[in-house]
Amino acid sequence: MSEGAINRLAAVFAKDRPALIAFVTAGDPTPAATPAILDALVAGGADVIELGMPFTDPMADGPAIQNANIRSLAAGTTTADILSIAAGFRARHPAVPLVLMGYANPMLRRGADWFADALAAAGVDGVICVDIPPEEDDALGPQLRAHGIAPIRLATPTTDAARLPTVLEGAEGFLYYVSVAGITGLQQAAQASIEEAVGRLKAATDLPIAVGFGIRTPKQAAAVARVADAVVVGSAIVEVVAEHGADAPASVTAYIRSLADAVASARNDRIEETGR
Amino acid sequence: MNASPLHAPNSFRAQPDDRGHFGQFGGRYVAETLMPLILDLEREYRAAKADPAFQAEFDDLLEHYVGRPSPLYHAERLSEALRTGVDAGMGAQVWFKRDELNHTGAHKINNCIGQILLAIRMGKTRIIAETGAGQHGVATAAVCARFGLPCVIYMGAKDVERQQPNVFRMKLLGAEVRPVTSGAKTLSDAMNEGLRDWVANVHDTFYIIGTAAGPHPYPELVRDFQSVIGREARAQMLARTGRLPDMLVAAIGGGSNAIGLFHPFLDDASVAMLGVEAAGHGLEGSEHAASLAGGFPGVLHGNKTYLLQDQDGQIAEGHSISAGLDYPGIGPEHAWLRDIGRVQYDSATDKDALDAFQLLCRTEGIIPALEPAHAIAAVSRHARTMRDDQIILANLCGRGDKDIFTVAAALGVEM
Known part of the structure; x- marks a missing residue:
């Protein structure tokens, strides 16, 4: 069992400032292009990398990430490629947490034990599986925990107070609040509803709360960072990759930096508010 | 133990468990x-x-x-046609559950x-x-x-x-x-x-x-809503013949017409059951939709079941001449019934289905949908190996009006 995994995530959230979690799809536009894009995310100031595993049937994703999945699979991306991208990232960035996000079928294809072993060997810190809810935790959760890899749970606007304990039972790393009942990349939730939800979640758990879905501008990121422990940006980054292809790293770094600066300024605002 | 017979551990009809497994x-x-x-x-x-x-x-x-109950029909001309060339005393009686007569033309x-x-x-x-x-x-x-x-x-x-x-x-x-x-x-x-x-x-x-x-x-x-098919068929068969059928046959895409026919009979040990998947251009290639014959367990669309997929878990595209069978998965209860051996599963190719489609048109004056044409293809194979006092009951789950253009194209007929 490797303690290092959860510690990398814990170290980020121990910094007492909001974190920026940046998502890209592995293998988009090609497996060979992904390492430089991940480096660009780190260079721009991303605190946690969320690496999407492409799937033929991404039913929780909007058009931007659907298309990224299609580009990646068309480029021939395999599970072996993704593990190799993860291992390479871990070697280059020993302290930056790396979380895999995706769907159950590619994760379970060779068995949950195989997958957890492979992720541990690659230095992955956590897994977000869209279609394994707490009710099906035994499909992958025990194997991840046995390797010190955090099963990261999702809470949504439909997760009411009665259900929340079920979601939190066995959750590790951080809690990902999906702020919109819908698919990735479309509208953003109203700030007031995010604030209300984060308050409710914080009252129920000590896990850091990350908020995502529909966040694309520095202003939106800053607003969310004022109340949450982390801001997740996905589709908007994927769109930058789509626009620039293999030349994406410079544009990605510039875009991430604008988000990271905004998130950092939110921390200052938060300190001022606390001081008042 | 005071468990009712329905919930006895040896019942095949007590699934799923509390978690839907x-x-x-x-x-x-x-x-x-x-x-x-x-x-x-x-x-x-x-x-x-x-x-x-x-x-x-x-x-x-x-x-x-809807127009229920749908009739139970003894297809005597088809039964006779299938006896061509078989030994005397062979060639089962073929009966159909006529769910193609429902309002909107299918089950x-x-x-x-x-x-x-x-x-x-x-x-x-x-x-x-x-x-x-x-x-x-x-x-x-x-x-x-x-x-x-x-x-x-x-x-x-x-x-x-x-x-x-x-x-x-x-x-x-x-x-x-x-x-x-x-x-x-x-x-x-x-x-x-x-x-x-x-x-x-x-x-x-x-x-x-x-x-x-x-x-x-x-x-x-x-399954419960579709089980009206099997409940009616079981009662109708008993009323008409005084006995249960020897074999049930139904086509399978996701498998709702098949589970609807099979489920009420699952605890009747004398009744064999056959689900027929779409073999498209043949099981040896990748152009088919037979998830049980050519797939592996996996997770898609909310359930774990057999799926057509590659070694990395990417879902493969199913192929069948029948758009209704063209799905890379299968209902989870069929996956279970196959693994425990209660139901047998077979397949029929596009060509088998087209032949059976025409055979039913000509022998019975019924134009079936391409989906049940797959079941009829399997009926044709199995009837010949059974005695003439045995009964095959197949689900005629849809009518073929929607398919005449597809069939015409496949037969090279211009409309």
């Missing part, structure tokens, strides 16, 4: 946004099942709107009636559905018109093209048909798009899933 299959593999709704649906379904008024309304609509409407009553009970005001061949879309559009609810049907763009008559039917019935252009543009992609709509509209929308698949409790409730 049929052995290792089934379950609730959905996004968190949908979980509360799925749990709510399960509670509401349990309540409806226990409510005599719900059952009475369901039965009434099946009788007066799909049985399930749609049940689900729209559930939707209304839950206070939902908008209906969505996916469709492949268009039969489930037409049935959903019909019940939505009947109950005055707005209806959106997701259909792969490729299926929209090859099933134009059904697209027009849905529109006549007031449904909005949304062509899906992602992926292979067929049934599986339509289901993805249905789930995307649902996750964004959980507050007011009910998803009428068309087959005995998807997250729990869908496989169970679709």
Whole structure:
């Protein structure tokens, strides 16, 4: 069992400032292009990398990430490629947490034990599986925990107070609040509803709360960072990759930096508010 | 032990378990946004099942709107034709459950009636559905018109093209048909798009899933609504012949007509059962839709079941001449019944189905849909190996009006 995994995530959230979690799809536009894009995310100031595993049937994703999945699979991306991208990232960035996000079928294809072993060997810190809810935790959760890899749970606007304990039972790393009942990349939730939800979640758990879905501008990121422990940006980054292809790293770094600066300024605002 | 016979451990009819699992299959593999709704649906379904008024309304609509019970028909000319060249005393009697005579032309409407009553009970005001061949879309559009609810049907763009008559039917019935252009543009992609709509509209929308698949409790409730087929057939066969059939045969895409026929007979040990998958251009290549014969267990569209997929778990595109069988998965109860050996599964190619389609037209004056034509192909093979006092009961689950253009093209006929 490797303690290092959860510690990398814990170290980020121990910094007492909001974190920026940046998502890209592995293998988009090609497996060979992904390492430089991940480096660009780190260079721009991303605190946690969320690496999407492409799937033929991404039913929780909007058009931007659907298309990224299609580009990646068309480029021939395999599970072996993704593990190799993860291992390479871990070697280059020993302290930056790396979380895999995706769907159950590619994760379970060779068995949950195989997958957890492979992720541990690659230095992955956590897994977000869209279609394994707490009710099906035994499909992958025990194997991840046995390797010190955090099963990261999702809470949504439909997760009411009665259900929340079920979601939190066995959750590790951080809690990902999906702020919109819908698919990735479309509208953003109203700030007031995010604030209300984060308050409710914080009252129920000590896990850091990350908020995502529909966040694309520095202003939106800053607003969310004022109340949450982390801001997740996905589709908007994927769109930058789509626009620039293999030349994406410079544009990605510039875009991430604008988000990271905004998130950092939110921390200052938060300190001022606390001081008042 | 005071367990009732129905719940005895040796019953095949007591599935799924409390978590919606049929052995290792089934379950609730959905996004968190949908979980509360799925749990709510399960509670509401349990309540409806226990409510005599719900059952009475369901039965009434099946009788007066759908036209049930559907006839049980002894296909004597087909039976005789299949005895050509076999030894004396061989060649089983072939009987059909005539679910193609239902309103809207297939078994799909049985399930749609049940689900729209559930939707209304839950206070939902908008209906969505996916469709492949268009039969489930037409049935959903019909019940939505009947109950005055707005209806959106997701259909792969490729299926929209090859099933134009059904697209027009849905529109006549007031449904909005949304062509899906992602992926292979067929049934599986339509289901993805249905789930995307649902996750964004959980507050007011009910998803009428068309087959005995998807997250729990869908496989169970679709099976229960379709089991009217098997319950009627069992009683009709006993009344007409004084005995049970020796073998049941049904085509399988997701498997709702098959589970509807099989389930009431599962504990009748003397009754053999055969599910027939679509072998497309042949099982040796990749152009088929036989998830049991050519797939591996995996998770898709809310349940664990056999799936056509590659070594990395990417879903393969199914192929069949029948748009209704063209799905890379299969209902989880079939996956379980296959693994425990209670039901046998076989397949029929596009060509087998076309031959059987024409055979039924000419011997019985019945134009079957291409889906049950696969079952008839398997019936043709098996009848010859059985004695002439034995009975095969096949589900004629849909009529072929929608398929005449596809069949004409396959036979090289210009229309």
